[in-house]
Amino acid sequence: MAPNIKENGDNNNNGYENHLYEEQIKEFGFGTRAIHIGQEPDPNTGAVIPPISLSTTYKQYGIGIHKGYEYSRSDNPNRSAFETAIASLEKGKYALAFSSGSAVTATIITSIGTNGHIISVDDVYGGTNRYFNKVAETQGIETTFVDLHDPQDIKDAFKLNTKIVWIETPTNPTLKLVDIRAVADITHQHNAILVVDNTFMSPYFQNPLELGADIVVHSVTKYINGHSDVIMGVAIMNDQEIYNKLKFLQNAIGAIPSSFDSWLAHRGLKTLHLRMRQHQENAFKIARFLEKSDKVEQVIYPGLESHPQHSLAKKQTKGFGGMLSFRIRGGFNEANAFLQNTKLFTLAESLGGVESLAELPSKMTHAGLSEEHRNAVGVTDNLIRLSIGVEDVDDLLEDIQQALEIAVR
Numbered sequence: 001m002a003p004n005i006k007e008n009g010d011n012n013n014n015g016y017e018n019h020l021y022e023e024q025i026k027e028f029g030f031g032t033r034a035i036h037i038g039q040e041p042d043p044n045t046g047a048v049i050p051p052i053s054l055s056t057t058y059k060q061y062g063i064g065i066h067k068g069y070e071y072s073r074s075d076n077p078n079r080s081a082f083e084t085a086i087a088s089l090e091k092g093k094y095a096l097a098f099s100s101g102s103a104v105t106a107t108i109i110t111s112i113g114t115n116g117h118i119i120s121v122d123d124v125y126g127g128t129n130r131y132f133n134k135v136a137e138t139q140g141i142e143t144t145f146v147d148l149h150d151p152q153d154i155k156d157a158f159k160l161n162t163k164i165v166w167i168e169t170p171t172n173p174t175l176k177l178v179d180i181r182a183v184a185d186i187t188h189q190h191n192a193i194l195v196v197d198n199t200f201m202s203p204y205f206q207n208p209l210e211l212g213a214d215i216v217v218h219s220v221t222k223y224i225n226g227h228s229d230v231i232m233g234v235a236i237m238n239d240q241e242i243y244n245k246l247k248f249l250q251n252a253i254g255a256i257p258s259s260f261d262s263w264l265a266h267r268g269l270k271t272l273h274l275r276m277r278q279h280q281e282n283a284f285k286i287a288r289f290l291e292k293s294d295k296v297e298q299v300i301y302p303g304l305e306s307h308p309q310h311s312l313a314k315k316q317t318k319g320f321g322g323m324l325s326f327r328i329r330g331g332f333n334e335a336n337a338f339l340q341n342t343k344l345f346t347l348a349e350s351l352g353g354v355e356s357l358a359e360l361p362s363k364m365t366h367a368g369l370s371e372e373h374r375n376a377v378g379v380t381d382n383l384i385r386l387s388i389g390v391e392d393v394d395d396l397l398e399d400i401q402q403a404l405e406i407a408v409r
C-alpha cells in the first residue's frame, strides 16, 4: 500500500483516512461520536481497534516528509486519536492531552507568563489551589480566591493584570454551582480568559465552551477514563491562538501522556455516555434515600430540589452527575465509623470510576487547606463525599444503610 505521506504533517488527524464527513459528524449524537470520532480501522491491517503505537520516532521519507508524526513527544497516533475524540465530545475544535490533570493546570498557568493575576473560585480542587498558592506564586503570579455563588462578586477582584479566571462547577466537595455564562461575560469584559474545570460533570452533562468558556479542562483520570487505571488530563478549546500557544508548551514542557494511557483513556471514553447515565441514576436514588434518613443532617446533590442552586443546575447542565456529599449526624467519630463500615464503598480518594468510593474531605482530599479555609467553604469533619459507581443500586443502598446503622446510634 502506498504510504499516505504528508509534508510537515497536519497533526490534527490521527493519520487515518476518515470516511465520515465533518458535517455529518457534527450531527451525530454523543454516543455515536464517542465511538466513531478519532477511530478508523487501521488502513494497513484492517484492525478495527487502532494499535498502540509505541515507537518514539517516525521514518521520514525525505527531510521533513513524513506521515504526520516525527517524534512521539510532539505527537503520536494514540494521543491524537484521543484528542480528536474528546474535542468532538466537548464541542471544541482542538484538544491537547497531558500526563495528568495537574499538568494541564501547570501548562495553562505557565502560558500567562510572570506578573499575571488569576481569579479562582474559592473551593477549587485541592491540587489546583496548591498549584496557585505554592507554585504559581513563586513565578510571580498572584491568585485571588472568590466565592462565586453570586457571579457579580467577581467584579471587584479584577486587576489590570488579570489574565485568567479559573472555575469549577459544581465545586468539590460542597457541590456549589457557578453560573458559567455570567462569569464568562464579566471575564471577557475584562479581557481575560475563562477556564472551566469540567471534571465533575464530564462532557456528557456539561459543555462549558457553549456557555462562553475559552478553555475546558478535565482530569481524564476521573470520569473520562472511568476505570481508575490511568492518570491523564486534557484541555479543549476553539481559539486557534490559545491552541497554538498550549500546543507549543505541550511539546516544550513535555508533560504528555504515554501511548498506552492515551489508548486506554480512548477505550474508556467510548462508554462515557452509558456510565454517566448510570452514575446519575444511582446517585439520584442514593441522594433521595439519604435525605429521608434521620442519621443524616444534610444531603448535597444538585439534582435535589433542596440544593440551593437547583434551578441553575437545570439551566446549565444536562444532568446532575454521580458525585454527592452529605453531613452525617454527629462529627468526626460518626463519619469515621461510617467510612470504616461500608463494604462496597471503598475508602479512597479520587472519583469517577465504575466502582463506588467514599472519603472524608477534611482529613483526606482537602487536608491541605487551612482550617480557616475549610470552615469558610463548609468542609466540616462530618462531611462525607461519595463517588457513586455503576454497581446495582440496591446493593449500594443496603451498604449505606448498614454502615449508617453502625455509625449513628
Ligand SMILES: *Cc1c(COP(=O)(O)O)cnc(C)c1O
Pocket: 100, 101, 102, 103, 125, 127, 128, 168, 172, 197, 199, 200, 218, 219, 220, 221, 222, 231, 232, 233
Ligand atoms: C483530580 C482532579 C484534578 C487533578 O487531576 P490529576 O489527573 O489527578 O492530576 C483537577 N481537577 C479536579 C476537579 C479533579 O477532580
